[in-house]
Amino acid sequence: MKSYKDKENIFENQNKEFYRLQAINEIFKEKEKSYKEIIAELKQENKNTENRINALLENLIQNSQQNILQDNETKPKKRSRDILG
Numbered sequence: 001m002k003s004y005k006d007k008e009n010i011f012e013n014q015n016k017e018f019y020r021l022q023a024i025n026e027i028f029k030e031k032e033k034s035y036k037e038i039i040a041e042l043k044q045e046n047k048n049t050e051n052r053i054n055a056l057l058e059n060l061i062q063n064s065q066q067n068i069l070q071d072n073e074t075k076p077k078k079r080s081r082d083i084l085g
Helices: 004-074 080-084
Strands: none
Touching: none
16 A cells, blocks of 8 residues: 555656646647637738739730730731732
């Protein structure tokens, strides 16, 4: 049978381990919160970047369409005999 002193030592060791685990848990919670904030910022940056890319593509498409229309208006119409020589 274990003596009172042995039981007290076991209890103290378990208590120390419990507090150590609580401290580790607290560190992990802080890191998790920090990572979640970083993820939220990155998602927002990603969304902003997607919006800028979409705007650029839309502008590029509009410019291309305008250039095609202008080219069609300024180029003389080719007749089949002009093409064949």
